[in-house]
Amino acid sequence: MSTRLDRQIAFLNEADKLKSVLRGTTLGDASRRENSAEHSWHLTLYALVLADQAGPDVDIDRVLRMLILHDLVEIDAGDNPIFGTVDAPAVAAAEQAAADRIFGLLPDDLSTGLRAIWEEFEAAETPTARFAKSLDRFQPPMQNLMSGGGSWVEYNVTEERVAERVGSAIARGAPGLWDYARRRIAAWFAARAD
């Protein structure tokens, strides 16, 4: 018979698989693709360091929880690179099924509590979730600027396409970060065109 602690550990062991889900972005030195576990860690550090970019209604402690949990569903549903083609309703359905299975490994109280945090992140309706989403969209361009273009080169996208895919999501939760990213992205594309 499995105890409460057995179920908690079963969930934590399952979560280990997020370290093997690879993203479209690479490490800053371009040596390999980034995985979703280390990306999630990096985002929590973004939240600690860039908390002064959040509006007054943002709860940074809850932002941290959202960022820790936000990609767990990728263990089943995979990562969807930002410039790839996606069937959004199919992805949403796959992620809901993944959440059922993965959060369902936990004791009920924890399953309900942690899933509610993930659902709030996904819905992106609260100031806290919008700020967390902004960071999730802001980090990939920072990785690409470090690594010499990364997914911008791989997917051969234009500056306008980058702005379209990440600009509004960043600006919605953290306008100061979009102002910063927009200028640096423009400079990178301008230098490349020379």
Place this chain on the structure above:
Amino acid sequence: MSTRLDRQIAFLNEADKLKSVLRGTTLGDASRRENSAEHSWHLTLYALVLADQAGPDVDIDRVLRMLILHDLVEIDAGDNPIFGTVDAPAVAAAEQAAADRIFGLLPDDLSTGLRAIWEEFEAAETPTARFAKSLDRFQPPMQNLMSGGGSWVEYNVTEERVAERVGSAIARGAPGLWDYARRRIAAWFAARAD
């Protein structure tokens, strides 16, 4: 001239290097060594899921911050596998120098605030830091139990040596977790001896 945001991003870019610091433990499927960034993420999830193992004086929000920051110094000072031989004063000095350089990349207010969290973790004197340390010592045996022995096999250690290296640190901040780990470690070594 670098702005406040330039300094924040310079720190976050430097932190990216933690994804290339390899640990003694492997992923659960033993496919490769774990890195310190994804390990840090995993620990934050441990804190969320195992918060009920913390004593009443533990601040879980601060535990999360400690775990996000705790290994950053390894970018310069490297990881010290738990069963390796270490010169503790030399390691401590290297980690202090690393903290000077890495936290020093930040604007002063952030540098002071985040370093204080890291120093509290290192000192392991508060209930919050002791719980964070317990998780940092509890996760590697869980990885080894998943991966078929991991660093226990690599370093050819006895059950007594494992208990000596991790037992008191886990028990100090989370006695329930040490009770659980101790039983599972004993069962693993017993099965191996058969």
